Amino acid sequence: MREFELLERDGFARLGRFPTPHGTIETPALLPVLHPDARRQVIPAREIRDRFGLRAAITSSYILWRSPELRARAEAEGLHRLLDFDGPLMTDSGAFQQHAYGSVEAGPEEIIDFQDRIGSDIATVLDIFVEPGASPEVAQRGVEETALRARKARERRSGLLAVPVQGGSFPELRYRSAEIASEVGDLLAVGGVVPLLEQYRFPELAQLLLAARPALAPNRPVHLFGAGHPVCFAFAALFGVDLFDSSSYHKFARRDAVMLPEGTVPLASVREPICDCLACQELPLATLAGRPPEERERQLARHNLAACATELARVRQAIRDGTLWELAERRASGHPALYQGLKAAVRGARWFVPVEPDSRPTFRWCSPLSGLRPSVIRFLARLALWRAGKGPFHQYPRITLTPGSLRGVPCATREGAPIWWEAATPLGPVPLELLEVYPVGCWVGPELYDPELRRVEPDPVEEDPGEDPDSRVALWTLRHLNALFAWGYGASAAARLGELKLVAVRSARTGRLRRLDRDGQTWFVVGNDGIPYPTWAGANELHRILPAPQARVVVAPDAVPFVESGRTLFAGYATSADRGLSPGSAALLVDQADRLLAVGRLRLAPPELGRFRRGVAAEILSHARAPRLVVEEPSPPPWPPGAETEGP
Ligand code: GUN
Numbered sequence: 001m002r003e004f005e006l007l008e009r010d011g012f013a014r015l016g017r018f019p020t021p022h023g024t025i026e027t028p029a030l031l032p033v034l035h036p037d038a039r040r041q042v043i044p045a046r047e048i049r050d051r052f053g054l055r056a057a058i059t060s061s062y063i064l065w066r067s068p069e070l071r072a073r074a075e076a077e078g079l080h081r082l083l084d085f086d087g088p089l090m091t092d093s094g095a096f097q098q099h100a101y102g103s104v105e106a107g108p109e110e111i112i113d114f115q116d117r118i119g120s121d122i123a124t125v126l127d128i129f130v131e132p133g134a135s136p137e138v139a140q141r142g143v144e145e146t147a148l149r150a151r152k153a154r155e156r157r158s159g160l161l162a163v164p165v166q167g168g169s170f171p172e173l174r175y176r177s178a179e180i181a182s183e184v185g186d187l188l189a190v191g192g193v194v195p196l197l198e199q200y201r202f203p204e205l206a207q208l209l210l211a212a213r214p215a216l217a218p219n220r221p222v223h224l225f226g227a228g229h230p231v232c233f234a235f236a237a238l239f240g241v242d243l244f245d246s247s248s249y250h251k252f253a254r255r256d257a258v259m260l261p262e263g264t265v266p267l268a269s270v271r272e273p274i275c276d277c278l279a280c281q282e283l284p285l286a287t288l289a290g291r292p293p294e295e296r297e298r299q300l301a302r303h304n305l306a307a308c309a310t311e312l313a314r315v316r317q318a319i320r321d322g323t324l325w326e327l328a329e330r331r332a333s334g335h336p337a338l339y340q341g342l343k344a345a346v347r348g349a350r351w352f353v354p355v356e357p358d359s360r361p362t363f364r365w366c367s368p369l370s371g372l373r374p375s376v377i378r379f380l381a382r383l384a385l386w387r388a389g390k391g392p393f394h395q396y397p398r399i400t401l402t403p404g405s406l407r408g409v410p411c412a413t414r415e416g417a418p419i420w421w422e423a424a425t426p427l428g429p430v431p432l433e434l435l436e437v438y439p440v441g442c443w444v445g446p447e448l449y450d451p452e453l454r455r456v457e458p459d460p461v462e463e464d465p466g467e468d469p470d471s472r473v474a475l476w477t478l479r480h481l482n483a484l485f486a487w488g489y490g491a492s493a494a495a496r497l498g499e500l501k502l503v504a505v506r507s508a509r510t511g512r513l514r515r516l517d518r519d520g521q522t523w524f525v526v527g528n529d530g531i532p533y534p535t536w537a538g539a540n541e542l543h544r545i546l547p548a549p550q551a552r553v554v555v556a557p558d559a560v561p562f563v564e565s566g567r568t569l570f571a572g573y574a575t576s577a578d579r580g581l582s583p584g585s586a587a588l589l590v591d592q593a594d595r596l597l598a599v600g601r602l603r604l605a606p607p608e609l610g611r612f613r614r615g616v617a618a619e620i621l622s623h624a625r626a627p628r629l630v631v632e633e634p635s636p637p638p639w640p641p642g643a644e645t646e647g648p
């Protein structure tokens with residue numbers, strides 16, 4: 001069974017593997033458009049594969065079909081020989097040509113059969129291209145006709161099938177179209193967006209990607225038709241776009257337009273060696289103006305393609321690092337339209353939250369939109385719930401500290417009464433107990449470098465004269481742990497965990513919480529993200545305290561022996577999961593009778609668990625036979641200011 005496999009993720013964005021008859025496509029990937037007539041292909045297909053490392057490509061089956069000569073050759077030799085490309089080849093159906101030039105003579109069935117005959121690895125349904133400005137009636141007809149054709153195509157083709165998602169600017173139609181595509185398609189191809197891309201209408205693109213998103217099957221790759229400019233790769237990847245295609249590298253070259261990750265500039269303006277891609281090392285951009293037109297076009301196409309390939313590599317790296325929002329914000333600062341598009345994305349934060357990881361290694365401020373990332377929205381929403389009475393200390397008087405004053409251990413009481421201390425942070429007031437928790441605990445923002453805020457003031461967290469200094473630390477630690485557990489598992493579980501009297505071990509260097517020990521054993525290891533991760537001992541306690549299904553993933557019987565001996569939990573063997581878990585959460589892996597097998601770190605979001613049949617659902621952190629959990633020493637706290645900070 002050929003299926004998409006998710007390897008790593010950052011929200012909706014994922015690194016994946018999509019197997020095809022001519023090899024596996026590692027996503028996110030750019031499929032450069034190859035001209036169906038190899039003689040007119042600006043960069044030889046073989047060079048694209050071998051020199052640019054682009055292993056998969058796309059071409060137009062319709063243009064092939066329309067030319068009697070090419071059609072005959074494609075049918076005789078097969079597509080791969082015709083194009084001299086032996087990697088995965090996707091074919092488009094001609095819908096865009098039909099839209100642009102008015103008519104196609106090929107019928108939808110004819111064009112599917114043709115793609116089959118010439119050996120396309122991924123054939124595309126002949127969809128109806130619905131303009132973003134189309135009326136609701138026109139858009140609806142387009143979606144219905146596309147659906148009809150998709151279902152017929154599925155009956156005719158057993159190979160991989162790309163099903164376009166249309167619907168113009170109507171969110172309900174985009175959703176419906178995505179649902180139908182997910183029923184029959186192996187690859188879900190969002191179409192009808194070329195005018196939006198060409199006119200930099202990124203907010204509309206964001207809206208329709210978000211509208212389709214909940215209906216797009218998570219276990220299929222998502223393609224964005226016509227997206228081939230490096231400025232939009234990080235942005236589109238945020239919405240879970242896995243595949244891009246475009247002939248832009250050549251189209252732009254034809255009009256002397258230089259693609260850069262930050263935007264487009266005219267070739268004539270480039271006088272300095274601003275790029276050192278493989279093409280520019282050969283012939284710098286600044287020297288191209290003096291070259292014969294054909295050579296200039298070819299060389300600029302090479303530069304443009306290299307710019308696309310490199311930006312996509314950055315996107316993949318950012319997904320691994322958990323920094324895709326940061327990359328997208330940096331790119332958005334390159335063009336106001338893109339900035340506005342990202343703003344539309346953060347307005348849709350509620351769609352992103354279910355696939356948001358619990359934490360990321362860092363939180364680096366990149367733009368005024370940083371404070372609106374889904375991770376922040378989720379953090380603040382939970383904090384608002386605490387304020388509304390769901391947290392442990394809502395009944396206490398609240399005192400907000402200025403950032404410079406966050407030193408030492410605050411007193412838990414004043415004049416015998418408990419106090420809720422909060423710190424002024426870039427995210428607003430945050431209880432001191434949560435100050436090490438992601439995202440506020442990993443926050444690296446401009447405030448750190450503001451001399452006013454860095455000023456270290458005398459410790460104003462005055463002692464309560466009624467409080468014994470020795471018990472002050474103990475009291476505070478108790479409260480700190482109680483808050484952390486309440487944050488992770490709810491107030492009643494926190495109260496029961498409090499009975500364990502865990503000993504907090506702090507880093508001598510940074511003062512940050514590192515471990516929670518008892519009886520010479522570590523029960524929780526506190527990550528860099530400020531979250532306590534249970535060891536085997538801690539997990540057993542959590543398992544006892546938390547009622548099922550809380551914090552649990554149920555493992556299918558076949559996989560139980562593997563999971564309990566520390567082998568990875570694969571996607572097909574996770575039968576259900578607590579919806580409160582997120583990708584990256586530590587989960588209690590249990591059998592169907594709720595026996596604890598291991599602690600795992602989830603890779604999939606709970607709603608995705610039943611959808612994937614390949615790949616890892618959770619890696620094992622600890623289990624009965626290997627109870628230890630090793631976590632690196634946390635790095636210095638970036639917040640509050642005044643503490644150690646990283647260099648530039
Ligand atoms: N190429 C660019 N846009 C589209 C589209 O909407 N559908 C198809 N099939 N190809 C496209």
Ligand code: ZN
Nearest residue numbers: 275277280303
């Ligand atoms: Zn270059």
